[in-house]
Each structure stands twice: as structure tokens, then as C-alpha cells.
Amino acid sequence: MPTLQAQCLCTARTFTAPLPAQLPLPAASCHCTSCRRVTGALRASGTPWPGDGAAIAAAAAAPHSTLRRYRRSGRVTVLFCGECGVGLKGAEGPAGEVPVRCHCGGVDFVLRAGEAQREYAEWQRRGRELPWFVDPVTHKALGLVDSCDTCRVWSGAELFHWTFSALRHVSFAGGDGGGFPQSAVDLGAAVEAGDGGTRDPRFGTLALYASLPDV
Structure with a gap:
């Protein structure tokens, strides 16, 4: 052999x-x-x-x-x-958590990447279809290189890079990470909530800008 x-x-x-x-x-x-x-x-x-x-x-x-x-x-x-x-x-060793934060620290979340990989590996073992952004071999999230006008103007770079995650694998940093929105619609609503005691302070300085109707 x-x-x-x-x-x-x-x-x-x-x-x-x-x-x-x-x-x-x-x-x-x-x-x-x-x-x-x-x-x-x-x-x-x-x-x-x-x-x-x-x-x-x-x-x-x-x-x-x-x-x-x-x-x-x-x-x-x-x-x-x-x-x-x-x-x-x-x-x-076992995959763990990936910090998701901006340079000034105004946004501080956690991507539970190890949990996501283990979950998708179990999905595959049971014959369940994986999300389009999950690699079927490593069960890691795929990356994307984007050169559209919107990404280039916003970032000031000729190429911009994205990756993807289900929101159920994202949480707030710190001891109490629960309560993170589970859908893009809920996340947008939570971020745009008024300051009169309705917006969760754990969102920090996170803001929302719609460059296109669905983006």
C-alpha cells in the first residue's frame, strides 16, 4: 500500500x-x-x-x-x-471563543466559534443540511472577499473581507452574555431602540446604517 x-x-x-x-x-x-x-x-x-x-x-x-x-x-x-x-x-486544542470588538472598545461581543463548529459537525453527522457559509470539512465559517462599490467606499480599501455567523453563536462579552438577539431583524430593532431605558447598554456604541434596503 x-x-x-x-x-x-x-x-x-x-x-x-x-x-x-x-x-x-x-x-x-x-x-x-x-x-x-x-x-x-x-x-x-x-x-x-x-x-x-x-x-x-x-x-x-x-x-x-x-x-x-x-x-x-x-x-x-x-x-x-x-x-x-x-x-x-x-x-x-478545542476551539474556543473569538472576541468581536472595535478598536476603541465601544463594541465588545464574543463569537462562540468552537460551539458553532461542534454544532455543525453534529448536524452533518445526522444528515442535516449545513448553512451555506459553513465549510463541510472544517465546519468553520467561510470568508468572503468583496470589491463592490459600497464596501470599498465605506472601508477606504480596494478589497473588503467578511465572514458569517448565526446570531445564536454571538453573545455579549463579560459574565452575563445572555440576551443577544437571535435574528437580524431583532438585532436591528435592538440597536435602534431609543435611549429612554429601552436600549441594552451592552450594545455599547454599535450603530446601524442601511446602505441598501436589505444590507
Whole structure:
């Protein structure tokens, strides 16, 4: 059976896995600050390892192992060769919450991204249709690059980027995050509520502007 091989530069560490029947393998390229600093490159590329990830983790935990661990962030641990420094595998913990806030801090919400991913994975397992903005492999929300006149004039940038979420996965930041509107109509009404004690102060400085009848 054809195999896939992952090997560091000094060849001290080699891992193999059966080559999946479905090719090409899904891959991702990231240029976040962590990826650039860990690799020293402008970006890092990777693919989910199709083999036994537990075996690699066990090899890293073995006495006198040359496979080292580096906790890159609260969620991601990198396994790399202690001899040549080549990163071989990343171990990602459970997805958590993503802060949604503006620069001045007037808007401060939370996107419960991990909860959304787990929910959509369960939907798929049960044969339920996923929302159009959910990737069927990662169950993450898709991103969109927009160059329409409205987006460019509003942002002052030639390209603008969007992502999407069901409002049930958004909450107010802080201890009491409940009560966030569950539909776009309800959110608009809540944001435009008068200041006479009817508007929830947790909306902060969030405002609404309709550039088009449905946008």
C-alpha cells in the first residue's frame, strides 16, 4: 500500500501513514504572527496528518525523545525535532471563543466559534443540511472577499473581507452574555431602540446604517 512520509531535515524523525484514497489532501496556508515567527517564513503551510496522531504524541513524550514540544498559543502545540528544529506536527486544542470588538472598545461581543463548529459537525453527522457559509470539512465559517462599490467606499480599501455567523453563536462579552438577539431583524430593532431605558447598554456604541434596503 502506498504510504505518505513526514521527515525532518536531519532524518532523525520519520513518520509514515497510509496514503488516503481521496487526493489531494486538504491543506491550509497561514500568515498569522505566530506561524511567521515559529517558522521564520512569510507564511506556514500544512495538511492534517492522515496517520495516527497519538503515536506521534507518544513519541514526543517518550524518555530521551528528540521530538520536542512548544506551546505556540493557548490552543496550539507544535512538535518539532530537537536536533534540526523542523516542525513536524501541530496539535490543536478545542476551539474556543473569538472576541468581536472595535478598536476603541465601544463594541465588545464574543463569537462562540468552537460551539458553532461542534454544532455543525453534529448536524452533518445526522444528515442535516449545513448553512451555506459553513465549510463541510472544517465546519468553520467561510470568508468572503468583496470589491463592490459600497464596501470599498465605506472601508477606504480596494478589497473588503467578511465572514458569517448565526446570531445564536454571538453573545455579549463579560459574565452575563445572555440576551443577544437571535435574528437580524431583532438585532436591528435592538440597536435602534431609543435611549429612554429601552436600549441594552451592552450594545455599547454599535450603530446601524442601511446602505441598501436589505444590507
